[in-house]
Amino acid sequence: xxxxxxxxxxxxxxxxxxxxxxxxxxxxxxxxxxxxxxxxxxxxxxxxxxxxxxxxxxxxxxxxxxxxxxxxxxxxxxxxxxxxxxxxxxxxxxxxxxxxxxxxxxxxxxxxxxxxxxxxxxxxxxxxxxxxxxxxxxx
Numbered sequence: 001x002x003x004x005x006x007x008x009x010x011x012x013x014x015x016x017x018x019x020x021x022x023x024x025x026x027x028x029x030x031x032x033x034x035x036x037x038x039x040x041x042x043x044x045x046x047x048x049x050x051x052x053x054x055x056x057x058x059x060x061x062x063x064x065x066x067x068x069x070x071x072x073x074x075x076x077x078x079x080x081x082x083x084x085x086x087x088x089x090x091x092x093x094x095x096x097x098x099x100x101x102x103x104x105x106x107x108x109x110x111x112x113x114x115x116x117x118x119x120x121x122x123x124x125x126x127x128x129x130x131x132x133x134x135x136x137x138x139x
Contacts, residue, residue: 041120052115056131059085060106064135102137
């Protein structure tokens with residue numbers, strides 16, 4: 001194969017490009033970047049899931065406390081409060097409030113996708129998060 005040279009005797013930039021080994025590291029980067037991106041997305045989704053679960057737990061505890069102290073008269077009032085505190089999740093969550101032997105139990109079930117909003121990791125799409133709380137009724 002004939003080497004192309006300019007009139008001053010130097011190789012053309014295209015020939016130098018194909019012979020250069022300086023870009024050999026980029027091949028490894030191209031292979032590993034998708035793995036790192038997947039790990040970062042996974043960490044983001046799990047972090048958002050834990051933060052969402054914590055927020056839901058706080059709302060359940062507040063609602064149970066208000067119902068136990070008599071601020072809310074019925075379970076329906078308590079459910080309305082919960083849905084108003086979690087408007088982003090209210091269409092996809094199920095709320096169950098029961099009272100027996102002066103113990104108020106609230107269970108909320110929400111799809112993980114509703115909490116995170118990302119759905120970047122498809123393996124997490126079928127998971128549901130269940131948060132429950134119990135409170136002794138004061139009345």
